[in-house]
Amino acid sequence: MSLESGGPTVAETGAEEDDSLELDQIEATQRAEQPDEDGPRWSRALHDITGGSTIITVLAVVASLIVGAILIALTNPQVQAALGYFFARPSATFAAIGQVVGGAYSSLFQGGVYDFSQVSFVDGIQPLFTSLGFATPLIAAGLGIGIGFRAGVFNIGAQGQILVAGALAGWIGYTLPLPPGLHLIVAILGALLGGAVYAGIAGVLKASTGAHEVIVTIMLNYVAYYGLSFLLSNVLKAPGSNNPISPAEASSAVLPSLFGSPRALNLGLVIVIVLTVIAWWFMTRSSLGFRFRAVGENPKAALTAGISVKRTVIYTMLVSGAFVGFAGAYQVLAQTTTGFTNALDAGIGFNAITVALLGRNKPWGIFWAGILFGIFQAGGYTMQATQGIDVDIVQVLQSIIVLFIAAPPLVRALFRLPAPNSLRRARRVRHTTAPEEAIAR
Amino acid sequence: MTTFEAAAAAAARRGMTPRLRDWKAPIFLGAVAILAVILLIVFGRSGTSTFSFASRRTDVFSLPNLSIPVQELGLVAAATAVAMAAGSTLYVRARRKVPTWYIAVFSVVLLVAFLAWASAGHTIPLTGLLAGALALSVPLIFGAMGGVISERAGVINVAIEGQLLSGAFVSAVVASATRSAIAGLLAAMIAGVLVSFVLAAFAIKYFVDQVIVGIVLNGLVLGLTNFLYQTSLSQDAGTLNSPTQLPTIAIPGLSAVPVIGPVLFNQTIIVYLMYIAVAAVSFGLFFTRWGLRLRSVGEHPQAADTVGINVNGTRFWNVSLAGAVAGLGGAYFTLGSVGAFTEDVTSGAGYIALAAVIFGGWSPLRATLAALLFGFANELQSVLGIIGSPVPSDLLLMLPYLVTIVAVAGLVGQSRGPAASGKPYFKS
Structure with a gap:
């Protein structure tokens, strides 16, 4: 593609952080002109750190934990009881709050990262392995959704794609009589294909008729759900079962565990790391990925440059669906291998959207965001089991994090951080989480 | 012409x-x-x-x-x-x-x-079928009205689901605590408005992508209501989750008409409010100053600004209004039909309402018809299930979604939303 050599600037303005990168350059030139306006060097450095996106992410997590702490404290019976005599003995209230919130977050950590009650390191780190297990499908689906966002396509249909891909992988996994290694590969490829084709429907409809992909993918979620429910009540149902559940997977199609650890850590994690590298390479180094970003940034400019926007939309959905498809395969071939139901997506469809947003649609950002949410999920279950705090608090935390991430000025206002500078604030106006053009259609 | x-x-x-x-x-x-x-x-x-x-x-x-x-x-x-x-x-x-x-x-x-x-x-109970269809459509229609108002003003309202769910939750709690269903209704509207405030603040003040705010808000409300349900409502269902039900009011004369009477005119006050809401939005949007201003900021905010309309203010208050309307729809779940709040009681009704908005081409009346279609298909499925028909219920449930896809893909004509819907307005 001749464009690539001619248009590196377009390539670099592909996403919001690149946008601020460009702004940094502007700032740098300004600083060169007026060297000592900002005072000493360290103050300027501090200014840059507090203006960066990493600090926003960290503060968003902190803010969500604070909101979560308030919720946990307010709904706790001990705290409520202590609040009754707050003015007589305020210390009791604070002690109760400290105990409840401290207990909650320490069990969240011990259930998600490292269990201090275990003697050996191998046992202690087991929760992190569980978290990575939860993180794996989140990362895969998040990568797919993030690629869509970068190309200006809202793939809200991860749930449906996971259902279709998972069912296909599961069906291959329990019917086809294939030798061990090959069986797994065929099952996973089937899932990628299933996810891609199912997402492709929305892409083709958008490209050919202009149907809004948000609506189409939401509708396709329901179609997949009811379609799978229907199939599970007859064709896919395990023989002899009264419930709509499929037969168990053949052992040759199950993702093998790593280091012989009991199922917590398996080959899926390795595959998802490879997928992250592929996604990174694809979006930053390949010509198709370049076209994705060009269309996401400005479809009109991309069209002028000779890129077929319609075809790119279809390709985007295909690629996005294939990544999401691996999440479906993982759910069936690693998480619940005893047969899948119509709930095999386990809410990943929604959570992966938040993962993609938290990772700012960058492959490695999504990777770490997925691990964070995996820790939340694993820790949330432990918190529910040991502290009696409902696991739904995790979804509240995740949503609040993403809301804060999406609005950096709000986080800055909350934590009294300085605005990066007036120039950047003016440009911040165009700073939306996904390319603006995407919503217009 | x-x-x-x-x-x-x-x-x-x-x-x-x-x-x-x-x-x-x-x-x-x-x-x-x-x-x-x-x-x-x-x-x-x-x-x-x-x-x-x-x-x-x-x-x-x-x-x-x-x-x-x-x-x-x-x-x-x-x-x-x-x-x-x-x-x-x-x-x-x-x-x-x-x-x-x-x-x-x-x-x-x-x-x-x-x-x-x-x-x-077999025998199909037509009156029962239609009554059930209307019952299932009520929250969808409220949600669709909320969607129409908000999107006509230029803010994509994916948060309908969150507005419905928060309305359902808060109305259940308030109606149980105060023993007054009317207080529950008002509280539901306030809850919907609060969700709208967040949507409006993020979309209008912080310029965050509206679809994303909507989706995340839905997740937030779902997580929050589930959490509060598990920690409070299910522990103390007697005082927090046994809402007073709204009485049915038969309209004299009209309610005696066969088929239509019992279906349309022997209902709770929420349903009558729904008739009023549909009529008011249909009339107001196209024949009042309010409607003209609302549509102008949704279609061409620059032009609206030029003639002195406060674009972001208009958007903010109309998104809030949309939240109040959708919140009322949420109250129907707990005060009108199900009787108590359960986890995820709306189960995706907001997304269907959103589909109805688009299916109906952003027109209040046609969006209402689309919502009725969804309600009808859903009720038909359960009636056919009861009388033992050969049609698999899952496939019937799938039908409205397939119809929506066909509709959105252009059978009912190119679906064209308000021109500036989803685009934040920067006053320059």
């Missing part, structure tokens, strides 16, 4: 092509007609199907049951469908759009034949 239509008409007189032949409608009608032939004739069922018009209330006069021979009706309906599909090509040849009434007649004929086919040998 707009200038474009005038130009097109002039072009047509000069023998030019004003519009490309659009074969989408005939292809779609043809495909449905073929399906109808397969279902009604090839897999035709014999026997008679009975449509019952009776209701539980004693009517002033009641209609007799209608017995239909299934096989004959199937033949007639399939033949009609094929003929109408063929007839629709005439419209396209004449370079005209296949009119909506044509598609409507086509659908109704097949629907009646399908009902008879599915209930062969």
Whole structure:
């Protein structure tokens, strides 16, 4: 593609952080002109750190934990009881709050990262392995959704794609009589294909008729759900079962565990790391990925440059669906291998959207965001089991994090951080989480 | 006649092509007609199907049951469908759009034949079916009105689901605590407005992408209500989750009309509020100053700003209004139908309402019809399940979503939202 050599600037303005990168350059030139306006060097450095996106992410997590702490404290019976005599003995209230919130977050950590009650390191780190297990499908689906966002396509249909891909992988996994290694590969490829084709429907409809992909993918979620429910009540149902559940997977199609650890850590994690590298390479180094970003940034400019926007939309959905498809395969071939139901997506469809947003649609950002949410999920279950705090608090935390991430000025206002500078604030106006053009259609 | 239509008409007189032949409608009608032939004739069922018009209330006069021979009706309906599909090509040849009434007649004929086919040998309680369909449609219609208001003002409202759910939750708690269903209704509106405030603040003040805020808000409300339900409501259901139910009010005279009476005019106050809301939005949007301003900031904010309309203010308050309307719809779950709050009681109704908005082309009346269609399909599924029909319920449940996809993909014409919907406005 001749464009690539001619248009590196377009390539670099592909996403919001690149946008601020460009702004940094502007700032740098300004600083060169007026060297000592900002005072000493360290103050300027501090200014840059507090203006960066990493600090926003960290503060968003902190803010969500604070909101979560308030919720946990307010709904706790001990705290409520202590609040009754707050003015007589305020210390009791604070002690109760400290105990409840401290207990909650320490069990969240011990259930998600490292269990201090275990003697050996191998046992202690087991929760992190569980978290990575939860993180794996989140990362895969998040990568797919993030690629869509970068190309200006809202793939809200991860749930449906996971259902279709998972069912296909599961069906291959329990019917086809294939030798061990090959069986797994065929099952996973089937899932990628299933996810891609199912997402492709929305892409083709958008490209050919202009149907809004948000609506189409939401509708396709329901179609997949009811379609799978229907199939599970007859064709896919395990023989002899009264419930709509499929037969168990053949052992040759199950993702093998790593280091012989009991199922917590398996080959899926390795595959998802490879997928992250592929996604990174694809979006930053390949010509198709370049076209994705060009269309996401400005479809009109991309069209002028000779890129077929319609075809790119279809390709985007295909690629996005294939990544999401691996999440479906993982759910069936690693998480619940005893047969899948119509709930095999386990809410990943929604959570992966938040993962993609938290990772700012960058492959490695999504990777770490997925691990964070995996820790939340694993820790949330432990918190529910040991502290009696409902696991739904995790979804509240995740949503609040993403809301804060999406609005950096709000986080800055909350934590009294300085605005990066007036120039950047003016440009911040165009700073939306996904390319603006995407919503217009 | 707009200038474009005038130009097109002039072009047509000069023998030019004003519009490309659009074969989408005939292809779609043809495909449905073929399906109808397969279902009604090839897999035709014999026997008679009975449509019952009776209701539980004693009517002033009641209609007799209608017995239909299934096989004959199937033949007639399939033949009609094929003929109408063929007839629709005439419209396209004449370079005209296949009119909506044509598609409507086509659908109704097949629907009646399908009902008879599915209930062969059984009785379909028509009044009950329609009443159930309306009941399932009420929150969808409120949600759709919220969606229409918000999107006409230029803010995509994916958060309808969150507004419904928060309305359902808060109304249950307030109605239980105060022992007043009316207080519950008001609280539901406030809850919807609060969700809208967040949506509006992020979309209008912080310029965050509106679809994303909507989706995340839905997740936030779902997580929050689930958490509070588990930690508080389920622990103390007596004081927090046993809402006073709204009484049904029969409108004298009208409620005695057979079929329509018990379905439409023997309802709770929420349903009557819904009639008022639909009428008010339909009228207000197109015939009042409020509606003109609302549509102007949604279609061309720069122009609206130029004539002195506060774009972001107008958007903010109308998104809040949309939240109040959708919140009322949420109250229907806990004060009108289910009776108590359960986890995820709305189960995706907000997304269906959103689909109804788009299906209905951002028009309040057509969005209402679309919502009724969804409600009807859902109720039909459960009625057919009860009378033991051969149609798998999952496939029937899937049908409205498939219909929406077909509709969005352009059968009902290119779906065109308000021009500035989803775009933040920067005053320069």
